[in-house]
Amino acid sequence: MKRSEVNAIMREADAFFAKQGFHLPPFAHWSPEDWTKKGPEVAEIVDRRLGWDITDFGRNDFCTCGITLFTIRNGAPEDLARGKGKLYCEKILMFRREQRCPYHFHWLKMEDIINRGGGELVVQVCNAAQDESLADTPVTLSLDGVTRTVDAGTGLRLQPGESATLPPYCYHQITGRHDRVMVGEVSLVNDDDRDNRFLEKVGRFADIEEDEKPLFLLRQDYARYYPLFDPASRR
Numbered sequence: 001m002k003r004s005e006v007n008a009i010m011r012e013a014d015a016f017f018a019k020q021g022f023h024l025p026p027f028a029h030w031s032p033e034d035w036t037k038k039g040p041e042v043a044e045i046v047d048r049r050l051g052w053d054i055t056d057f058g059r060n061d062f063c064t065c066g067i068t069l070f071t072i073r074n075g076a077p078e079d080l081a082r083g084k085g086k087l088y089c090e091k092i093l094m095f096r097r098e099q100r101c102p103y104h105f106h107w108l109k110m111e112d113i114i115n116r117g118g119g120e121l122v123v124q125v126c127n128a129a130q131d132e133s134l135a136d137t138p139v140t141l142s143l144d145g146v147t148r149t150v151d152a153g154t155g156l157r158l159q160p161g162e163s164a165t166l167p168p169y170c171y172h173q174i175t176g177r178h179d180r181v182m183v184g185e186v187s188l189v190n191d192d193d194r195d196n197r198f199l200e201k202v203g204r205f206a207d208i209e210e211d212e213k214p215l216f217l218l219r220q221d222y223a224r225y226y227p228l229f230d231p232a233s234r235r
Helices: 003-019 032-036 040-047 077-082 219-225
Strands: 051-055 067-074 088-095 100-105 111-127 139-143 146-150 155-158 163-166 170-188
Touching (some): 003 170, 051 219, 111 139
Antiparallel strands (some): 111 155, 111 163, 111 170
């Protein structure tokens, strides 16, 4: 992806969230120059990988296969082992019309996927088989507190305000329909290094062609601009 495309997507998403009545935290709008002046007080943002995450999954077709998300808060995987601390994560996402995030599941993380506004959100679900392929068994999950069992491959059609709780080992593919959709995610701690299982081989983070200056930083940009970045840490 070109940096100019990423910048345009950031502007689009920021305006769309605000139109829906959702406002991002201040660090969403820090410039690269702002980041060069930051010290240890912002280490949590960097360590927990908060902030902008825009990717085309290496497909070079962002409008069809891609996500725009902003991680607002997140705990550390180490806290889960201790059973104390910030054991949760919150994200806000934008899906364009007919844009999808490909099939994946998490070994540990349970999450609620919430249609916060805009168009329809379709969450296609399948259980993972023992070999981590798609199983053909019925899927049982909770939709806004109501237990439902659906056939493998069913697309759950979520209207604004509706949500689905996705347990570990539940493959899901998410698609926006009819219009842009603002999607909330509330989950256990998010660990992109060790807790994502995509059905097909994908590039989780986009390779960026620097054709212009960053508007705001992506999570992978912190290493370039944050002066206290430690490459030996989990970042």
